[in-house]
Amino acid sequence: MRLLGLTGGIASGKSTIAQMLREDGVPVIDADLLAREVVEPWGPAIDRIRARWPDCVGPDGRLDRARLGAHVFDRPEELAALEAIVHPLIEAEARRRADALAREGRPLAFYEAALIFEKELERGLDGVLLAAVSPEIQLARVQARDGLSESDARKRLAAQLPLEEKLRRARYVVWTDGPIEQTRGRVLDLLRTLRRPESPAHPEEPK
Ligand SMILES: Nc1ncnc2c1ncn2[C@@H]1O[C@H](COP(=O)(O)OP(=O)(O)O)[C@@H](O)[C@H]1O
Numbered sequence: 001m002r003l004l005g006l007t008g009g010i011a012s013g014k015s016t017i018a019q020m021l022r023e024d025g026v027p028v029i030d031a032d033l034l035a036r037e038v039v040e041p042w043g044p045a046i047d048r049i050r051a052r053w054p055d056c057v058g059p060d061g062r063l064d065r066a067r068l069g070a071h072v073f074d075r076p077e078e079l080a081a082l083e084a085i086v087h088p089l090i091e092a093e094a095r096r097r098a099d100a101l102a103r104e105g106r107p108l109a110f111y112e113a114a115l116i117f118e119k120e121l122e123r124g125l126d127g128v129l130l131a132a133v134s135p136e137i138q139l140a141r142v143q144a145r146d147g148l149s150e151s152d153a154r155k156r157l158a159a160q161l162p163l164e165e166k167l168r169r170a171r172y173v174v175w176t177d178g179p180i181e182q183t184r185g186r187v188l189d190l191l192r193t194l195r196r197p198e199s200p201a202h203p204e205e206p207k
Pocket residue numbers: 008009010011012013014015016017131141145176177178179180181182183
């Protein structure tokens with residue numbers, strides 16, 4: 001099975017593309033969903049979170065997100081400790097799911113995650129598809145979707161890896177600047193390319 005990453009900045013169109021892939025029958029493993037699952041009551045991250053921040057887990061195994069948020073907010077070391085607990089669990093679960101899809105005989109699947117390049121997860125993938133959006137359109141989408149002021153939206157975007165670097169590291173790129181139907185057309189074109197029998201496992205195709 002070929003496992004491709006699907007990444008991009010905030011509001012770049014990752015989840016929109018993921019939905020189009022699913023509608024065409026291609027499974028997409030969602031890192032955001034796994035991140036929520038590992039902290040469900042008595043989920044795999046809970047014991048370790050409780051060991052470090054005992055006041056954040058109730059007797060029912062439920063995570064108190066507000067308290068945990070207060071521990072890690074503006075404290076890079078605490079945040080790094082939390083990520084060191086949660087990220088490996090997410091990645092292990094993603095790997096388990098990918099293995100299960102491969103055993104089912106699926107030829108192709110995607111792993112949708114915002115931080116594939118930042119966390120250097122490319123090694124475990126057979127290429128990465130970047131959802132790319134021009135900065136000004138991205139700014140407008142973040143404001144519209146998340147109800148942020150322009151300056152807060154700019155701050156969020158500034159915290160991300162620059163688009164140029166992501167473009168350099170991606171094997172495939174789908175620009176989402178246009179209307180949704182244009183994005184869908186590009187996704188379906190890409191799937192046709194990937195499904196061609198002669199399509200090699202590690203193609204060096206033009207972006
Ligand atoms: N051509 C397009 N392709 C993808 N998303 C678009 C497009 N035009 C507008 N959008 C909107 O951009 C917003 C962000 O898309 P989303 O898929 O949620 O991004 P992400 O998952 O990367 O944060 C959504 O509200 C989506 O409807």
